[in-house]
Amino acid sequence: xxxxxxxxxxxxxxxxxxxxAPHSSExxxxxxxxxxxxxxxxxxxxxxxxxxxxHFIGANNLPATLQTTVVHPPVxxxxxxxxxxxxxxADVLDEDPDNDGFTNLDEWKGQTNPTDKDxxxxxxxxxxxxxxxxxxxxxxxxxxxxxxxAINAIDQSEPTQFLKKGDTIRGTRFxxxxxxxxxxxxxxxxxxxxxxxxxEHEDTKEQLTLVKEKVAMSPESVATFAxxxxxxxxxxxxxxxxxxxxxxxxxxxxxVDVQSNKAVIINTQKPNQxxxxxxxxP
Numbered sequence: 324x325x326x327x328x329x330x331x332x333x334x335x336x337x338x339x340x341x342x343x344a345p346h347s348s349e350x351x352x353x354x355x356x357x358x359x360x361x362x363x364x365x366x367x368x369x370x371x372x373x374x375x376x377x378h379f380i381g382a383n384n385l386p387a388t389l390q391t392t393v394v395h396p397p398v399x400x401x402x403x404x405x406x407x408x409x410x411x412x413a414d415v416l417d418e419d420p421d422n423d424g425f426t427n428l429d430e431w432k433g434q435t436n437p438t439d440k441d442x443x444x445x446x447x448x449x450x451x452x453x454x455x456x457x458x459x460x461x462x463x464x465x466x467x468x469x470x471x472x473a474i475n476a477i478d479q480s481e482p483t484q485f486l487k488k489g490d491t492i493r494g495t496r497f498x499x500x501x502x503x504x505x506x507x508x509x510x511x512x513x514x515x516x517x518x519x520x521x522x523e524h525e526d527t528k529e530q531l532t533l534v535k536e537k538v539a540m541s542p543e544s545v546a547t548f549a550x551x552x553x554x555x556x557x558x559x560x561x562x563x564x565x566x567x568x569x570x571x572x573x574x575x576x577x578x579v580d581v582q583s584n585k586a587v588i589i590n591t592q593k594p595n596q597x598x599x600x601x602x603x604x605p
């Protein structure tokens with residue numbers, strides 16, 4: 324046997340890969356399910372193309388994708404896609420693409436369109452309570468007989484004052500300008516005297532209503548508000564004082580109650596709809 328014949332005989336009897344290629348039936352081909360596109364690619368439904376899937380570093384500093392992680396919690400990824408917003412931007416929640424003074428986070432909370440300047444949350448959502456100084460009025464309307472009214476210090480530190488309309492309460496700058504006789508039923512159906520004395524400050528003309536045997540809050544109570552639309556600013560409002568907010572300065576609001584953790588205001592055009600204003604969220 325020639326040398327070349329011996330070599331062919333050796334190669335044909337040697338195991339693969341040194342010998343001849345095995346028959347196709349001997350090869351363990353991958354299942355067809357393994358021949359899908361790589362995991363870093365996804366089908367782009369709009370264009371019909373395969374496009375690379377976006378990868379991010381999540382809040383836990385681990386790699387993440389839009390399919391596995393909410394990139395900017397609490398806002399879902401789909402919301403950014405719905406309005407064509409750049410979810411890959413680290414500060415996208417603080418951006419204001421339509422320049423209406425409301426961030427993307429504000430718009431998501433308000434369920435408005437962040438790309439339409441005419442669609443935005445209420446301007447009052449930008450108002451928060453910074454601090455409050457609440458003080459009770461020092462005197463109480465205790466009783467009345469005819470046109471004479473008994474006024475007592477709430478701490479009982481002074482003798483009773485018996486006053487009439489036009490008189491000034493001693494120790495204050497408030498005078499009595501009006502008396503209203505009123506009654507209302509209690510839980511037992513008995514009419515209770517809830518008559519009112521209207522007081523007016525002699526200098527500022529601020530008014531205060533004393534309800535019989537009830538402690539009233541002083542008009543000197545002050546709320547400090549912060550308003551963050553169009554640049555943050557702080558301002559003080561006294562109880563019963565009116566104020567307005569940009570850009571709708573024709574709307575007048577009135578501070579009707581001040582407490583340590585909230586202030587109550589009303590739109591003067593809708594006085595029966597009180598609005599509570601609390602501290603800004605952390």
